[in-house]
Structures are given as structure tokens and as C-alpha cells.
Amino acid sequence: MASAGPAAKRPPHIEFAGVESVMAFLGSLSSWSPRRLALVGGVVGLVAALAAGGAILTVASASGPPAFSGGYGAWEAFADPQPAPDIDFLDPDGERINLDAYAGQTVLVNFWATWCAPCIRELPALDELQVDLGSDAFRVLIISIDRKGLEVAQPFLDGLDVTHLKTAADPKGALAREMKATGLPTTVLISPDGKVMGRILGDAEWNSDGAKELVRYYLQ
Numbered sequence: 131m132a133s134a135g136p137a138a139k140r141p142p143h144i145e146f147a148g149v150e151s152v153m154a155f156l157g158s159l160s161s162w163s164p165r166r167l168a169l170v171g172g173v174v175g176l177v178a179a180l181a182a183g184g185a186i187l188t189v190a191s192a193s194g195p196p197a198f199s200g201g202y203g204a205w206e207a208f209a210d211p212q213p214a215p216d217i218d219f220l221d222p223d224g225e226r227i228n229l230d231a232y233a234g235q236t237v238l239v240n241f242w243a244t245w246c247a248p249c250i251r252e253l254p255a256l257d258e259l260q261v262d263l264g265s266d267a268f269r270v271l272i273i274s275i276d277r278k279g280l281e282v283a284q285p286f287l288d289g290l291d292v293t294h295l296k297t298a299a300d301p302k303g304a305l306a307r308e309m310k311a312t313g314l315p316t317t318v319l320i321s322p323d324g325k326v327m328g329r330i331l332g333d334a335e336w337n338s339d340g341a342k343e344l345v346r347y348y349l350q
Contacts, residue, residue: 194207195207195328195344195347195348196340196343196344196347197340198330198334198340198341198343198344199334200317200330200331200332200333200334200335201248201332201333201334202313202331202332203330203331203332204330205328205329205330205344206328206329206330207327207328208326208327208328208329211321211325211326211327212325212326213324213325213326214229214309214320214324214325214326215229215305215308215309216228216229216230217304217305217308218305219273219298219299219300219304219305220279220280220298220299220300220301221298222280222284222296222297222298224280229320229324230324232269232271232320233322233323233324234322235266235267235268235269235322236267236268236269236319236320236321236322236345236348236349237268237269237270237271237319237320238256238259238268238269238270238271238317238318238319238320238336238345239271239272239273239309239317239318239319239320240252240256240270240271240272240273240315240316240317241273241275241300241306241309241311241314241315241316241317242272242273242274242275242297242314242315243274243275243276243283243314244274244276244282244283244286245276246314246315248314248315248332248333249314249315249333250290251333252315252333252334252335252336253272253287253290253292253295254290254291254292254337255334255335255336255337255338255341256270256272256292256295256336257270257291257292257293257294257295258336258337259336259337259341259342259345260294260295261294262337262342263342263345263346264294267322267349268345268349270295270336271298272287272295272297272298273297273298273299273300273305273306274287274297274298274299274300274301275299275300275301275303275306275311275314276299276301277301277302278301279299279301280297280299283297283299284296284297309326309329310329312331313331313332315332315333316329316330316331317329317330317334317336319345319348321348327348
């Protein structure tokens, strides 16, 4: 029995049937009346316009924040933002506050700890983001979950290249848990009306153009 090997090929008439059909069609156009050609051209033009219009509508209807990725994953924008938890933590002066204290501002909340290497790596970038975009409308808020709170967190922060941020503290991790901070660092963004708009797990380059574009999207 002869075996079918690599040398076997499809018959030439199958290979070129499509080309021959197209050539035959093009040849027949020479016999068409100008009116018929115009009608076909109009239909083709309409189809092309609708296709282009559909593409434009697709782009125009696309919404959502720009893509931004970190060490563990990408920015997750919440489809149905919920109010931030009403849980107290300590501000940099040791006073008990909650996130309502920042109402009217867009706040990027970063949970960190002195024993978290990725946290330490990204803190200077968060500091730069505060310098570049910090205003009455936006601020970076870093919250340590170290059990000894500000006693250890602020002196540690003073030893880093971070000069524009002071740390708050959540020593029992209550706020972090409610924010679903399943690992460190975790960063969430709070809208001026107190809703959690999105989250990213892991460290990220917060001083990058991509990070600034993300923040500016929420500031619009």
C-alpha cells in the first residue's frame, strides 16, 4: 500500500479555484453598465462606512481606567464601587480617625509594614507620586499595619528616602482586613465621596507615567 507522505499535494485546480473565480468576476465587470457598477460601488462604500462607523463606536464606547500592572497583578477597577469601611485607624499624629476625614479628596491608600520588602521598595515611588500629583484634590495615604504602630513605623520611614509622606497606623489590621488586603503591599483608591474604586496587590512603580495616568483618570 502506498503511504501518503509529505510529497502529497492538493490538486492544482483546488489550489487556485479561488483566484480563478476572482479573475472571472473582475473580467465580467467590463460588460456591466455604468449604472450597475455605480450601484455595486455604492453598496461597497456603505458597507465600508458602516464597518468604519462600528469601529469608531467600539472605541468610543470603551471605558474604564488605563491598564496598570504591579508586582503581583494588574489594577482591578471595581464595577460596583462600595463605601469604604467605617473603621478607625491612627493618623500620623496618633489621633483616631477614619477615612471620612479625607472626604472630598481622591485618596490612594497604601497598606505597608516595616517587615515587608516589596513595601519598602515602593515607598519612595509613592513619595514621588505625592510630590508630582499631590493637591487639594488628591493625596497619597500610607498606613502601616505594624503591631507596634507609629512607635516603629515612623522612625523606620524616616530612615528611607521618603520625605513628603508621614505614615498612619492600623496596628490591629482591622481596616486592612476590611479592605481585602490579602497581602502586602495592597493599594486601594478612594473617591471623593468615599467609595473604593479599585485595588492593586503587590508593589508598583507609582512614580511611572502609567501610574500618573491611572490617577488622572480618577481625578477627571
